[in-house]
Amino acid sequence: xxxxxxxxxxxxxxxxxxxxxxxxxxxxxxxxxxxxxxxxxxxxxxxxxxxxxxxxxxxxxxxxxxxxxxxxxxxxxxxxxxxxxxxxxxxxxxxxxxxxxxxxxxxxxxxxxxxxxxxxxxxxxxxxxxxxxxxxxxxxxxxxxxxxxxxxxxxxxxxxxxxxxxxxxxxxxxxxxxxxxxxxxxxx
Amino acid sequence: xxxxxxxxxxxxxxxxxxxxxxxxxxxxxxxxxxxxxxxxxxxxxxxxxxxxxxxxxxxxxxxxxxxxxxxxxxxxxxxxxxxxxxxxxxxxxxxxxxxxxxxxxxxxxxxxxxxxxxxxxxxxxxxxxxxxxxxxxxxxxxxxxxxxxxxxxxxxxxxxxxxxxxxxxxxxxxxxxxxxxxxxxxxx
Numbered sequence: 001x002x003x004x005x006x007x008x009x010x011x012x013x014x015x016x017x018x019x020x021x022x023x024x025x026x027x028x029x030x031x032x033x034x035x036x037x038x039x040x041x042x043x044x045x046x047x048x049x050x051x052x053x054x055x056x057x058x059x060x061x062x063x064x065x066x067x068x069x070x071x072x073x074x075x076x077x078x079x080x081x082x083x084x085x086x087x088x089x090x091x092x093x094x095x096x097x098x099x100x101x102x103x104x105x106x107x108x109x110x111x112x113x114x115x116x117x118x119x120x121x122x123x124x125x126x127x128x129x130x131x132x133x134x135x136x137x138x139x140x141x142x143x144x145x146x147x148x149x150x151x152x153x154x155x156x157x158x159x160x161x162x163x164x165x166x167x168x169x170x171x172x173x174x175x176x177x178x179x180x181x182x183x184x185x186x187x188x
Numbered sequence: 189x190x191x192x193x194x195x196x197x198x199x200x201x202x203x204x205x206x207x208x209x210x211x212x213x214x215x216x217x218x219x220x221x222x223x224x225x226x227x228x229x230x231x232x233x234x235x236x237x238x239x240x241x242x243x244x245x246x247x248x249x250x251x252x253x254x255x256x257x258x259x260x261x262x263x264x265x266x267x268x269x270x271x272x273x274x275x276x277x278x279x280x281x282x283x284x285x286x287x288x289x290x291x292x293x294x295x296x297x298x299x300x301x302x303x304x305x306x307x308x309x310x311x312x313x314x315x316x317x318x319x320x321x322x323x324x325x326x327x328x329x330x331x332x333x334x335x336x337x338x339x340x341x342x343x344x345x346x347x348x349x350x351x352x353x354x355x356x357x358x359x360x361x362x363x364x365x366x367x368x369x370x371x372x373x374x375x376x
Contacts, residue, residue: 060329060333062333062334066333068329068332068333070325070329070332082318082321082322082325083322083325086318086319086322087322092329093329115311115314119307119310122311122314123303123310125314125318126303126310126313126314129314129317129318129320129321130270130274130313130317131274132321133270133320133321133324134270134274134275136321136324136325136327136328137258137270137271137324138271139324139328140258140324140327140328140331141248141256141258141280141281143328143331143332144248144256144258144331145248145250145254145256146250176332
Protein backbone atom coordinates (compact mmCIF):
# COMPACT_ATOMS: atom_id res chain seq x y z
CA UNK A 1 0.00 0.00 0.00
CA UNK A 2 3.00 2.32 0.52
CA UNK A 3 3.30 2.42 -3.28
CA UNK A 4 0.55 5.07 -3.08
CA UNK A 5 3.21 7.38 -1.60
CA UNK A 6 5.74 6.45 -4.26
CA UNK A 7 3.31 7.22 -7.07
CA UNK A 8 2.38 10.47 -5.34
CA UNK A 9 6.04 11.55 -5.16
CA UNK A 10 6.78 10.41 -8.71
CA UNK A 11 3.96 12.58 -10.01
CA UNK A 12 6.39 15.43 -9.22
CA UNK A 13 9.90 13.97 -9.22
CA UNK A 14 11.30 10.56 -10.22
CA UNK A 15 13.03 8.49 -7.56
CA UNK A 16 15.01 5.25 -7.56
CA UNK A 17 14.13 2.16 -5.50
CA UNK A 18 16.96 3.05 -3.10
CA UNK A 19 15.69 6.60 -2.70
CA UNK A 20 12.16 5.40 -2.02
CA UNK A 21 13.50 2.97 0.60
CA UNK A 22 15.31 5.90 2.24
CA UNK A 23 12.19 8.08 2.13
CA UNK A 24 10.05 5.31 3.55
CA UNK A 25 12.51 4.73 6.42
CA UNK A 26 11.53 8.17 7.75
CA UNK A 27 7.81 7.36 7.82
CA UNK A 28 5.78 5.25 10.22
CA UNK A 29 2.62 3.43 9.15
CA UNK A 30 -0.46 3.60 11.33
CA UNK A 31 -3.85 1.89 11.04
CA UNK A 32 -6.71 3.80 12.61
CA UNK A 33 -10.26 2.90 13.48
CA UNK A 34 -13.21 5.08 12.48
CA UNK A 35 -13.51 7.98 14.99
CA UNK A 36 -9.88 7.61 16.14
CA UNK A 37 -7.98 10.87 16.68
CA UNK A 38 -4.63 11.63 15.04
CA UNK A 39 -4.37 15.12 16.55
CA UNK A 40 -6.19 16.58 19.56
CA UNK A 41 -6.71 20.28 20.29
CA UNK A 42 -4.45 21.37 23.13
CA UNK A 43 -1.94 18.53 22.73
CA UNK A 44 1.39 18.49 20.89
CA UNK A 45 1.06 17.44 17.25
CA UNK A 46 4.54 16.76 15.87
CA UNK A 47 3.49 14.66 12.85
CA UNK A 48 2.43 15.30 9.27
CA UNK A 49 0.12 12.60 7.88
CA UNK A 50 -0.20 11.20 4.38
CA UNK A 51 -3.44 9.30 3.80
CA UNK A 52 -2.91 5.92 2.08
CA UNK A 53 -6.54 4.86 2.44
CA UNK A 54 -9.56 6.28 4.21
CA UNK A 55 -10.79 9.74 5.08
CA UNK A 56 -10.00 12.18 7.89
CA UNK A 57 -11.07 15.69 8.79
CA UNK A 58 -9.49 18.57 10.70
CA UNK A 59 -11.84 20.73 12.74
CA UNK A 60 -11.89 23.39 15.41
CA UNK A 61 -14.39 23.79 18.23
CA UNK A 62 -14.98 27.47 18.99
CA UNK A 63 -15.67 29.03 22.40
CA UNK A 64 -19.42 28.59 21.98
CA UNK A 65 -18.93 24.86 21.34
CA UNK A 66 -19.62 24.98 17.59
CA UNK A 67 -17.51 22.74 15.34
CA UNK A 68 -15.97 24.21 12.17
CA UNK A 69 -14.40 21.91 9.57
CA UNK A 70 -11.14 23.20 8.17
CA UNK A 71 -10.21 20.41 5.78
CA UNK A 72 -10.99 16.89 4.65
CA UNK A 73 -8.17 14.59 3.54
CA UNK A 74 -8.57 11.37 1.62
CA UNK A 75 -6.20 9.10 -0.35
CA UNK A 76 -3.08 11.01 -1.54
CA UNK A 77 -3.66 14.05 0.70
CA UNK A 78 -1.41 15.43 3.41
CA UNK A 79 -2.85 16.73 6.65
CA UNK A 80 -1.51 18.21 9.90
CA UNK A 81 -2.04 21.06 12.30
CA UNK A 82 0.45 23.09 10.29
CA UNK A 83 1.45 25.49 13.03
CA UNK A 84 1.74 22.83 15.75
CA UNK A 85 3.74 20.63 13.35
CA UNK A 86 6.18 23.32 12.28
CA UNK A 87 6.55 25.31 15.48
CA UNK A 88 6.13 22.61 18.12
CA UNK A 89 3.16 24.47 19.64
CA UNK A 90 -0.09 22.93 20.89
CA UNK A 91 -2.69 21.94 18.33
CA UNK A 92 -5.62 24.26 17.63
CA UNK A 93 -7.46 21.63 15.59
CA UNK A 94 -8.64 18.08 16.06
CA UNK A 95 -7.87 15.59 13.30
CA UNK A 96 -9.99 12.43 13.39
CA UNK A 97 -10.85 9.55 11.10
CA UNK A 98 -14.23 9.49 9.38
CA UNK A 99 -13.55 5.98 8.05
CA UNK A 100 -11.15 3.16 8.88
CA UNK A 101 -7.92 4.83 7.75
CA UNK A 102 -4.30 3.94 6.94
CA UNK A 103 -1.74 6.73 7.16
CA UNK A 104 1.99 7.23 6.91
CA UNK A 105 3.36 9.91 9.19
CA UNK A 106 6.64 11.78 9.54
CA UNK A 107 7.87 14.04 12.35
CA UNK A 108 9.01 17.60 11.65
CA UNK A 109 12.60 16.72 12.57
CA UNK A 110 12.66 13.69 10.27
CA UNK A 111 11.12 15.67 7.41
CA UNK A 112 13.93 18.22 7.67
CA UNK A 113 16.52 15.43 7.91
CA UNK A 114 15.08 13.67 4.87
CA UNK A 115 15.16 16.91 2.86
CA UNK A 116 18.77 17.60 3.80
CA UNK A 117 19.75 14.04 2.83
CA UNK A 118 17.81 13.97 -0.42
CA UNK A 119 17.62 17.36 -2.13
CA UNK A 120 14.82 16.26 -4.47
CA UNK A 121 12.54 15.96 -1.43
CA UNK A 122 13.20 19.67 -0.75
CA UNK A 123 11.88 20.22 -4.27
CA UNK A 124 8.95 17.82 -3.80
CA UNK A 125 7.80 19.38 -0.54
CA UNK A 126 8.26 22.91 -1.94
CA UNK A 127 5.93 22.07 -4.81
CA UNK A 128 3.37 20.44 -2.46
CA UNK A 129 3.58 23.36 -0.06
CA UNK A 130 3.07 25.87 -2.87
CA UNK A 131 0.02 23.92 -4.02
CA UNK A 132 -1.20 24.07 -0.42
CA UNK A 133 -0.82 27.84 -0.51
CA UNK A 134 -2.96 28.01 -3.64
CA UNK A 135 -5.69 25.86 -2.08
CA UNK A 136 -5.66 27.86 1.15
CA UNK A 137 -5.72 31.22 -0.66
CA UNK A 138 -8.79 29.99 -2.57
CA UNK A 139 -10.40 28.86 0.70
CA UNK A 140 -9.82 32.32 2.24
CA UNK A 141 -11.34 34.01 -0.83
CA UNK A 142 -14.30 31.61 -0.69
CA UNK A 143 -14.90 32.27 3.00
CA UNK A 144 -14.68 36.03 2.53
CA UNK A 145 -16.49 36.55 -0.73
CA UNK A 146 -18.49 33.58 -1.95
CA UNK A 147 -22.17 32.82 -1.53
CA UNK A 148 -23.21 29.49 0.02
CA UNK A 149 -23.97 28.18 -3.48
CA UNK A 150 -20.49 29.10 -4.76
CA UNK A 151 -18.88 27.48 -1.70
CA UNK A 152 -20.93 24.33 -2.26
CA UNK A 153 -19.98 24.12 -5.94
CA UNK A 154 -16.32 24.66 -5.10
CA UNK A 155 -16.45 21.84 -2.51
CA UNK A 156 -17.92 19.42 -5.04
CA UNK A 157 -15.20 20.34 -7.54
CA UNK A 158 -12.43 19.92 -4.95
CA UNK A 159 -13.67 16.66 -3.45
CA UNK A 160 -15.82 15.00 -6.15
CA UNK A 161 -16.66 11.83 -4.20
CA UNK A 162 -16.86 13.37 -0.74
CA UNK A 163 -20.61 13.68 -0.93
CA UNK A 164 -20.95 9.88 -1.02
CA UNK A 165 -18.55 9.42 1.89
CA UNK A 166 -19.54 11.87 4.64
CA UNK A 167 -22.74 12.99 6.34
CA UNK A 168 -24.65 16.09 5.27
CA UNK A 169 -24.04 17.51 8.75
CA UNK A 170 -20.27 17.49 8.16
CA UNK A 171 -20.62 19.05 4.73
CA UNK A 172 -22.80 21.81 6.21
CA UNK A 173 -20.17 22.35 8.89
CA UNK A 174 -17.39 22.67 6.27
CA UNK A 175 -19.47 25.17 4.31
CA UNK A 176 -20.45 27.13 7.41
CA UNK A 177 -24.19 26.76 6.69
CA UNK A 178 -27.09 25.06 8.45
CA UNK A 179 -28.40 21.63 7.39
CA UNK A 180 -31.54 23.40 6.10
CA UNK A 181 -29.49 25.74 3.87
CA UNK A 182 -27.51 22.75 2.57
CA UNK A 183 -30.76 20.94 1.68
CA UNK A 184 -31.86 23.97 -0.33
CA UNK A 185 -28.48 24.06 -2.15
CA UNK A 186 -28.53 20.38 -3.07
CA UNK A 187 -32.16 20.32 -4.19
CA UNK A 188 -31.49 23.17 -6.65
CA UNK B 189 18.27 48.41 -1.02
CA UNK B 190 18.46 44.87 -2.46
CA UNK B 191 20.36 43.93 0.69
CA UNK B 192 16.92 43.64 2.30
CA UNK B 193 16.43 40.50 0.19
CA UNK B 194 19.86 39.14 1.11
CA UNK B 195 19.20 39.57 4.82
CA UNK B 196 15.76 37.99 4.37
CA UNK B 197 17.29 34.92 2.67
CA UNK B 198 20.14 34.69 5.17
CA UNK B 199 17.66 34.56 8.02
CA UNK B 200 17.01 31.03 6.71
CA UNK B 201 20.10 29.94 4.79
CA UNK B 202 23.57 31.47 4.38
CA UNK B 203 24.68 32.46 0.88
CA UNK B 204 27.93 33.70 -0.64
CA UNK B 205 28.34 36.98 -2.57
CA UNK B 206 28.40 34.97 -5.81
CA UNK B 207 25.21 33.13 -4.91
CA UNK B 208 23.44 36.37 -4.04
CA UNK B 209 24.54 37.84 -7.37
CA UNK B 210 23.08 34.79 -9.12
CA UNK B 211 19.83 35.06 -7.16
CA UNK B 212 19.55 38.76 -7.88
CA UNK B 213 20.09 38.18 -11.61
CA UNK B 214 16.70 36.41 -11.67
CA UNK B 215 14.86 39.35 -10.12
CA UNK B 216 13.77 42.66 -11.62
CA UNK B 217 13.44 45.81 -9.54
CA UNK B 218 10.38 48.00 -9.93
CA UNK B 219 9.47 51.35 -8.38
CA UNK B 220 5.75 51.97 -8.04
CA UNK B 221 3.69 55.03 -7.27
CA UNK B 222 0.97 55.00 -4.64
CA UNK B 223 -2.22 53.45 -6.14
CA UNK B 224 -0.27 51.68 -8.91
CA UNK B 225 -1.38 48.11 -9.68
CA UNK B 226 1.02 45.15 -9.71
CA UNK B 227 -1.70 42.61 -10.50
CA UNK B 228 -5.18 43.16 -11.96
CA UNK B 229 -8.15 40.80 -11.67
CA UNK B 230 -8.75 39.07 -14.99
CA UNK B 231 -5.23 39.61 -16.33
CA UNK B 232 -2.26 37.23 -16.33
CA UNK B 233 -0.08 37.59 -13.23
CA UNK B 234 3.16 35.69 -13.81
CA UNK B 235 5.24 37.39 -11.08
CA UNK B 236 5.86 36.93 -7.40
CA UNK B 237 6.77 40.16 -5.59
CA UNK B 238 9.10 40.79 -2.68
CA UNK B 239 8.54 44.15 -0.99
CA UNK B 240 11.79 46.08 -0.36
CA UNK B 241 10.02 49.20 0.85
CA UNK B 242 6.41 50.33 1.00
CA UNK B 243 3.08 48.61 1.45
CA UNK B 244 0.72 46.78 -0.90
CA UNK B 245 -2.56 44.93 -0.53
CA UNK B 246 -4.27 42.10 -2.39
CA UNK B 247 -8.04 42.28 -2.65
CA UNK B 248 -11.00 40.78 -4.44
CA UNK B 249 -14.14 42.53 -5.62
CA UNK B 250 -17.16 40.24 -5.33
CA UNK B 251 -20.18 40.11 -7.65
CA UNK B 252 -22.04 42.68 -5.59
CA UNK B 253 -19.11 45.12 -5.95
CA UNK B 254 -17.84 44.76 -2.37
CA UNK B 255 -14.06 44.76 -1.83
CA UNK B 256 -12.51 42.10 0.43
CA UNK B 257 -8.88 42.40 1.51
CA UNK B 258 -6.99 39.14 1.42
CA UNK B 259 -3.55 40.25 2.51
CA UNK B 260 -1.29 43.22 3.22
CA UNK B 261 2.43 43.00 2.43
CA UNK B 262 5.09 45.37 3.68
CA UNK B 263 8.91 45.27 3.85
CA UNK B 264 10.22 41.67 3.75
CA UNK B 265 6.91 40.11 2.65
CA UNK B 266 6.16 38.15 -0.49
CA UNK B 267 2.92 38.62 -2.38
CA UNK B 268 1.30 37.26 -5.54
CA UNK B 269 -1.95 35.86 -6.85
CA UNK B 270 -0.69 32.40 -5.91
CA UNK B 271 -2.87 30.44 -8.32
CA UNK B 272 -2.30 32.78 -11.27
CA UNK B 273 1.44 32.79 -10.56
CA UNK B 274 1.79 29.03 -10.29
CA UNK B 275 -0.72 27.85 -12.86
CA UNK B 276 -0.55 30.65 -15.42
CA UNK B 277 -4.29 31.34 -14.99
CA UNK B 278 -5.95 34.76 -14.82
CA UNK B 279 -5.73 36.68 -11.57
CA UNK B 280 -8.68 36.59 -9.17
CA UNK B 281 -7.22 39.38 -7.02
CA UNK B 282 -5.97 42.91 -7.51
CA UNK B 283 -2.64 43.83 -5.95
CA UNK B 284 -2.04 47.56 -5.60
CA UNK B 285 0.31 49.88 -3.75
CA UNK B 286 -0.95 51.73 -0.67
CA UNK B 287 2.30 53.73 -0.50
CA UNK B 288 5.16 54.54 -2.84
CA UNK B 289 6.67 51.05 -3.10
CA UNK B 290 9.86 49.33 -4.27
CA UNK B 291 9.61 45.66 -5.16
CA UNK B 292 11.74 42.90 -6.61
CA UNK B 293 9.85 40.42 -8.74
CA UNK B 294 10.56 37.03 -10.25
CA UNK B 295 8.60 35.04 -12.84
CA UNK B 296 7.42 31.51 -12.13
CA UNK B 297 9.77 30.12 -14.77
CA UNK B 298 12.77 31.96 -13.36
CA UNK B 299 11.93 30.90 -9.82
CA UNK B 300 11.97 27.24 -10.91
CA UNK B 301 15.22 27.80 -12.84
CA UNK B 302 16.85 29.49 -9.86
CA UNK B 303 15.83 26.62 -7.58
CA UNK B 304 17.20 24.02 -9.96
CA UNK B 305 20.49 25.93 -10.24
CA UNK B 306 20.88 26.62 -6.54
CA UNK B 307 19.45 23.84 -4.35
CA UNK B 308 19.50 26.00 -1.23
CA UNK B 309 16.82 28.19 -2.82
CA UNK B 310 14.59 25.09 -3.03
CA UNK B 311 15.11 24.85 0.71
CA UNK B 312 14.56 28.59 1.26
CA UNK B 313 11.32 28.69 -0.71
CA UNK B 314 10.07 25.47 0.91
CA UNK B 315 10.51 27.05 4.34
CA UNK B 316 8.82 30.30 3.21
CA UNK B 317 6.00 28.38 1.58
CA UNK B 318 5.44 26.28 4.71
CA UNK B 319 5.30 29.47 6.78
CA UNK B 320 2.74 30.75 4.28
CA UNK B 321 0.68 27.62 4.86
CA UNK B 322 0.71 28.25 8.61
CA UNK B 323 -0.39 31.87 8.15
CA UNK B 324 -3.15 30.93 5.72
CA UNK B 325 -4.42 28.09 7.91
CA UNK B 326 -4.66 30.56 10.79
CA UNK B 327 -6.50 33.01 8.53
CA UNK B 328 -9.02 30.32 7.55
CA UNK B 329 -9.59 29.42 11.22
CA UNK B 330 -10.00 33.11 12.08
CA UNK B 331 -12.52 33.64 9.29
CA UNK B 332 -14.51 30.57 10.27
CA UNK B 333 -14.42 30.70 14.04
CA UNK B 334 -13.23 33.98 15.51
CA UNK B 335 -15.26 36.92 16.76
CA UNK B 336 -14.56 40.38 15.30
CA UNK B 337 -12.56 41.22 18.44
CA UNK B 338 -10.36 38.13 18.05
CA UNK B 339 -9.80 38.91 14.36
CA UNK B 340 -8.85 42.49 15.23
CA UNK B 341 -6.38 41.38 17.94
CA UNK B 342 -4.85 38.86 15.57
CA UNK B 343 -4.40 41.54 12.88
CA UNK B 344 -2.61 43.85 15.32
CA UNK B 345 -0.29 41.01 16.36
CA UNK B 346 0.46 40.07 12.75
CA UNK B 347 1.00 43.60 11.44
CA UNK B 348 1.98 45.72 14.48
CA UNK B 349 2.51 49.01 12.61
CA UNK B 350 -0.21 48.57 10.00
CA UNK B 351 -2.66 50.62 11.99
CA UNK B 352 -0.48 53.71 11.54
CA UNK B 353 -0.07 53.11 7.81
CA UNK B 354 -3.51 52.35 6.38
CA UNK B 355 -7.00 53.78 6.62
CA UNK B 356 -9.62 52.41 9.01
CA UNK B 357 -11.78 51.60 5.97
CA UNK B 358 -9.14 49.16 4.69
CA UNK B 359 -8.70 47.57 8.10
CA UNK B 360 -12.46 47.09 8.36
CA UNK B 361 -12.44 45.52 4.90
CA UNK B 362 -9.66 43.09 5.91
CA UNK B 363 -11.59 42.11 9.03
CA UNK B 364 -14.89 41.79 7.18
CA UNK B 365 -16.65 44.26 9.51
CA UNK B 366 -18.21 47.70 9.03
CA UNK B 367 -16.40 50.94 9.96
CA UNK B 368 -18.85 51.29 12.87
CA UNK B 369 -17.98 47.84 14.25
CA UNK B 370 -14.27 48.65 13.90
CA UNK B 371 -14.74 51.89 15.89
CA UNK B 372 -16.36 49.89 18.67
CA UNK B 373 -13.45 47.40 18.66
CA UNK B 374 -10.76 50.08 18.82
CA UNK B 375 -12.46 52.18 21.48
CA UNK B 376 -12.69 49.14 23.78
